[in-house]
Amino acid sequence: MNDPQMDVDISVNLLSLHLKNPVMPASGCFSFGKEVASFYDLGVLGAIVVKATTLDERLGNPTPRVAETAAGMLNSIGLQNPGVKRVMQEELPYLSRYRSLPVIVNVAGTAIDDYVDVTRQLSSSPDVSAIELNISCPNVKCGGIQFGSDPQMAASMVRAIKAVATHPVIVKLSPNVTDIVEMAVACEEAGADGLSLINTVIGMTIDLERRRPLLGSGAGGLSGPAIKPIAIRMVYDVFRHVSIPVIGIGGIMTGADVIEFLMAGATAVQVGTANFVDPLACPRIIDETREWCVQHGVRSIREIIGAAQPANGG
Amino acid sequence: MAPMPDVEVFAHETLGKDLYALTFASPIDLRAGNYQPGQFLHIRVSQSFDFLLRRPLSLCYADVDQNRLTVVYRTQGAGTRRLTACKPGDVIDVLGPLGQGFPIRAQDHRTLLIGGGVGVPPLLELAKQLRASGKTVQTVVGFQTAGQLMLVEELAAYGEVTVMTDDGSAGTRGLVTTALTAELCSLADRYYACGPSPMLKAVQQTMRVRNVPGYLSLEERMGCGIGICVGCVHAVYRDGQLTNAKTCREGPVFDEREVVFA
Numbered sequence: 001m002n003d004p005q006m007d008v009d010i011s012v013n014l015l016s017l018h019l020k021n022p023v024m025p026a027s028g029c030f031s032f033g034k035e036v037a038s039f040y041d042l043g044v045l046g047a048i049v050v051k052a053t054t055l056d057e058r059l060g061n062p063t064p065r066v067a068e069t070a071a072g073m074l075n076s077i078g079l080q081n082p083g084v085k086r087v088m089q090e091e092l093p094y095l096s097r098y099r100s101l102p103v104i105v106n107v108a109g110t111a112i113d114d115y116v117d118v119t120r121q122l123s124s125s126p127d128v129s130a131i132e133l134n135i136s137c138p139n140v141k142c143g144g145i146q147f148g149s150d151p152q153m154a155a156s157m158v159r160a161i162k163a164v165a166t167h168p169v170i171v172k173l174s175p176n177v178t179d180i181v182e183m184a185v186a187c188e189e190a191g192a193d194g195l196s197l198i199n200t201v202i203g204m205t206i207d208l209e210r211r212r213p214l215l216g217s218g219a220g221g222l223s224g225p226a227i228k229p230i231a232i233r234m235v236y237d238v239f240r241h242v243s244i245p246v247i248g249i250g251g252i253m254t255g256a257d258v259i260e261f262l263m264a265g266a267t268a269v270q271v272g273t274a275n276f277v278d279p280l281a282c283p284r285i286i287d288e289t290r291e292w293c294v295q296h297g298v299r300s301i302r303e304i305i306g307a308a309q310p311a312n313g314g
Numbered sequence: 315m316a317p318m319p320d321v322e323v324f325a326h327e328t329l330g331k332d333l334y335a336l337t338f339a340s341p342i343d344l345r346a347g348n349y350q351p352g353q354f355l356h357i358r359v360s361q362s363f364d365f366l367l368r369r370p371l372s373l374c375y376a377d378v379d380q381n382r383l384t385v386v387y388r389t390q391g392a393g394t395r396r397l398t399a400c401k402p403g404d405v406i407d408v409l410g411p412l413g414q415g416f417p418i419r420a421q422d423h424r425t426l427l428i429g430g431g432v433g434v435p436p437l438l439e440l441a442k443q444l445r446a447s448g449k450t451v452q453t454v455v456g457f458q459t460a461g462q463l464m465l466v467e468e469l470a471a472y473g474e475v476t477v478m479t480d481d482g483s484a485g486t487r488g489l490v491t492t493a494l495t496a497e498l499c500s501l502a503d504r505y506y507a508c509g510p511s512p513m514l515k516a517v518q519q520t521m522r523v524r525n526v527p528g529y530l531s532l533e534e535r536m537g538c539g540i541g542i543c544v545g546c547v548h549a550v551y552r553d554g555q556l557t558n559a560k561t562c563r564e565g566p567v568f569d570e571r572e573v574v575f576a
Contacts, residue, residue: 031542035563039540051544059558064535066545068367068393073537080544080558225363253363276538277358277366279409 008293010286010301012046014245014268015168015193017102017129019046022301023258023286026249026270027052027106027132027172028077032091039279044286047102048095049270050087052134053122054107055114057083062216067205072224072251073273074203076217079108079137084118092127102129104170108137112147112160123166130167133158133192136174136199138221148174148199151186158190168193170247173238175230176202184238196247196270197238198231224273225251232264239265239306253281255288262301263308323404324382333464334398335374337384341408344378350415351440352508352531352567355385356539358407359397369394370536370562372508373411374435374465375442383411386435386464412539416440416506416529416567418447426502426526427453427469428490428517430509431462436531438465440506441472452476452501454493456513460484491516499524507531507570515575528570534561549574 010021024047025036032050033042042048060080067074081087087105095103105128109115115133122128135148135157147157154171161169171187173180175198184195200221207214231250239246248266252258253274261269274281293301308314325337342348356368371385389395400406416436425444429437434455441451451473457463460483469475476493477485486493490513499505499521505528507517514530521528537543541563550559550572559565 028544029542031544035541059556060544060547063547064545065547066367066535066537066543068365071363071366073366075537075543075545077544080547224366273366276543277368278407279538279540 006294006297006299008290008299008301010290010293012268012302012305014047014247015130015170017047017168019102019268020100021046021286021289022262022266022268023282023289024049024104024268024270025275025282026272027134029272029275032087033095034091036275036279040283042095043098043101044283045101046268046286047104047129049104049106049132050091050095051081052079052106052108052137053081053084053087053118054079054109055084055118057081057086064214064216065220067214067220069203069205069222070226072222072226073276074205074215074220074222075200076215076220078217084121088121088125088127092125096127103127104130104132106132106134106172107161108134112157115157116160116164119161120164123164128167130170131161131165132170132172132196133161134172134199136172136176138174138176138200138202138219148183149177151182154183155186155190158187158192162191170194170196172199173197174199175227175234180234181237181241184242188242188244192244194245194247195238195242196249197234198227198250201227201230223251225253227251228257232260235261235266236264236308240309252285253277255285255290255292258285258289259292259304262305263314265306265309267305319407319409320405321408323400323402323406326398326401329386329464331461332389333386334389335384335386336371336397336400337382338406338408340376340381340383341410344376344381344383349373349376349411350417351443352415352436352506352529353411353413354539354566355383356409356412356536357385357397359393361407365393365396367537368409368539369397370412370539372436372531372566373415374438376439388432409539413562413566414564416531418443419504422449422503424450424501424503425452426499426505427451428455428494428505428507428509429453430456430490430513431458433507433509433513433531433533434465436508437506438468441469445472452498454478454490454498456480456490456509457484489513489516491520494520494524496524499526502526504528509533511575514573518570518573518575521570529567530570530573531567532561532565532573536562538562549576
């Protein structure tokens with residue numbers, strides 16, 4: 001069973017995309033790829049999710065924007081990005097050199113019309129494989145999160161985007177809701193092709209000396225290993241109530257974490273904060289994932305998707 | 315491919331209260347010369363996940379013959395206190411040197427170095443390199459109090475050092491800007507400053523009045539250190555418009571002309 005030479009298949013199919021492995025960097029945790037490309041060949045990734053893109057340039061939130069917390073970090077970047085036109089002209093073409101690397105563009109905004117406009121522009125791009133609809137950023141005022149916490153609003157957003165999108169649409173869900181299953185079901189019924197969860201958990205830390213919130217904008221989004229159990233539970237619950245694929249996100253640092261998300265029901269995963277700790281995190285996690293399969297006699301990683309679900313004896 | 319970041323610790327000395335000098339094998343071959351004073355090393359304080367983020371510590375001294383780097387740091391929280399536990403022979407995870415350091419300009423003859431508190435360490439490697447390229451070095455350093463002085467003797471090996479303290483317990487009482495007199499500045503072709511933002515803002519204003527060009531090494535809370543998290547931005551005026559530059563990648567050293575303080 002533990003044959004070190006065993007040939008294992010860790011590829012997965014996600015929407016219409018074939019991913020050579022289930023690991024992709026999460027939006028906002030990899031910029032547009034150029035910086036990390038000096039550390040390794042991005043072609044080893046299952047896919048890449050680039051930074052949230054809005055209609056117009058955004059300068060983002062005041063500093064400090066990041067703060068370490070126990071086994072995690074808070075961020076309040078505020079969707080700083082150069083706007084969709086420059087993203088399409090200056091950032092995405094660079095990634096086309098990685099021929100088998102699906103590029104997923106995270107779309108954000110403050111009103112449905114903005115999202116629709118960005119999606120329409122991206123739909124003409126040969127450099128895009130899928131859209132990830134960001135209705136869960138906690139760090140912008142009236143920026144997405146109101147769509148991410150109301151099932152009806154989420155559904156209208158998804159319908160509006162699906163009407164113009166030429167690529168598959170993944171909806172990125174917020175954990176900052178009473179019932180994430182209700183949100184997931186509403187998005188699926190409105191036509192979402194896939195779901196990614198979770199975005200960051202809203203949190204805050206106080207600067208004791210200054211007696212005020214440490215982050216420049218007060219609250220921020222908590223990420224890292226501290227939130228992994230929250231994410232696992234949400235993936236586990238959502239998986240049983242939808243038939244579209246789920247992408248697991250939240251505190252993945254190791255190959256074992258990837259396996260855990262897949263067993264909970266994820267078809268693929270996104271790695272976020274780990275990239276900040278270690279620029280080589282993704283290739284290491286991919287190697288560890290393959291190694292886990294070898295060690296456990298798993299010939300195809302697709303066998304373990306949902307393995308921990310009750311219906312599968314979990 | 316970037317160098318693998320695991321390196322061996324050679325020395326870890328206590329320089330004063332809460333003040334440490336950590337010397338380790340350089341992740342890059344220093345003889346190739348691909349480093350600058352003012353760059354930083356991004357160091358994990360432990361391999362566990364409880365302290366997740368790296369700590370950016372500025373390069374204080376490069377020993378090219380032994381291929382070793384030294385950083386000098388003050389403990390500021392539980393994370394840096396964890397770092398104090400590492401000892402010679404241990405292996406630590408170091409990325410770097412990262413970022414844009416202090417440029418050394420061929421046309422300059424006389425340089426003025428200005429440091430405040432934990433902004434002083436990068437001035438040591440800078441002073442060494444400026445002297446090695448034949449320039450004179452004049453240094454002004456400021457601290458809150460005598461107990462926080464660091465690297466004054468080491469800096470004095472490269473030129474005259476003026477010490478300022480907030481409470482007058484060492485050197486002269488006052489801020490570093492108090493020492494930046496018209497007379498002193500008239501002897502400088504360029505200045506280099508590193509310290510907390512309020513100090514840098516005051517230095518920038520003073521040196522504009524004195525009409526001396528210079529570089530500022532900015533301090534912002536960093537996440538990744540390589541330009542992907544966009545956490546450590548600082549406002550700059552560039553190409554006719556206000557924008558946010560990544561301190562870790564486009565800095566930490568910036569030409570003072572483009573730096574905008576709130």
